[in-house]
Amino acid sequence: MEYPGQPEERQQRVVAEAGDGADAVVSHSKNHQTVGVRDRVTRLAQITAGRGLTVGARGHQTQRPLTPPGQSWESFSAPWHVDVRIAFEVGRAALARPLRPGSTVVILSSGAALGGSPLSGGYAGAKRTQMFLAGCLQRAADARGLGIRFVALVPGQLLTGTAIGEAAAAAYGAERGRPADTVLKEQFPVPLDPAGVARAILAIVSDEDHDKDTALVVTGKGVERA
Incomplete structure (x- = not known):
């Protein structure tokens, strides 16, 4: 799931929707350089003092079929270098710092991870890997007794009022x-918008429901186990 607009606009929108419960939002554009991404993530992990860290990505979905001249390998693999990369870097930084006990890192995945996305190239696989990564990061945190929670939040339907959903x-x-x-x-009679995703993030950070799950789905009807 991505929020439309430039990175700064999107971050402000998420923070405005989420309020004070989520302390920081990490976003990553495909135009960021590798070293810059790692440095920014490390600095953010150092200054984050609250309970919530939300990880998003700005990788562009290329809506084309696999049949030529649709997807190229570059367009197909792009989400792996953006969506998976930012989740990987933030997860490593959270473990290395580490974040304070009781912190929650929410990785924004996508419903494509559950049902596939045949017109979006490698996007579905990248988003599924984010779900696997949340579980791997949680095991690493538990093994060290860090008291940090990692969870992948999967918007289970297209978001209304967003450029990507449309x-x-x-x-x-x-x-x-x-x-x-x-x-x-027809597919989603109960709509879901960015505000609904923001409320789900707050619920995950603030509540004890689903506190053992590393992957959760949010739809217009609420949050449930993936």
Whole structure:
């Protein structure tokens, strides 16, 4: 799941929706250099003193089929260098610092990780790997008795009011010969927007429900185990 707009706009929007419960938001653009990403993540882990750290990514989904001249290897593999990379770097920094006991690192995944996304190249696999990574990071934290929680939050449906949600609905609607809004209403009768995702992040950081789960799904109906 990504938030539309430039990185600064998106971060402000998430923090505004989440309020004071989530202390920091990490975002990563495919245009960031490798060293810069690692340095920024390390500095953020050093200054984060609160209970919540939310990890997002700004990798661009290329909505094309695999058949030529659709996806190239570069477009297919791009999410691995953005979405997986930022989760990996933040997870390592959280363990190395480490964050204070009681902290929660929320990695924003995608419903594509559950049901696939045939028009989005390697995006679904990258988002699934984020879910696996949350579990691996949790085992590492538990083995060291750090008291840090890692959880992948999976928006289980396309988000209304976002550029990516609208683009995906349009792409799959065109594939089926149906309008985008019809696809959204038929597949997801109870809508989910960025504010709903922000509320889910707050619930994960603040509540003890699902405190043993490393992957959770949020839909228009609420949060449940993946």
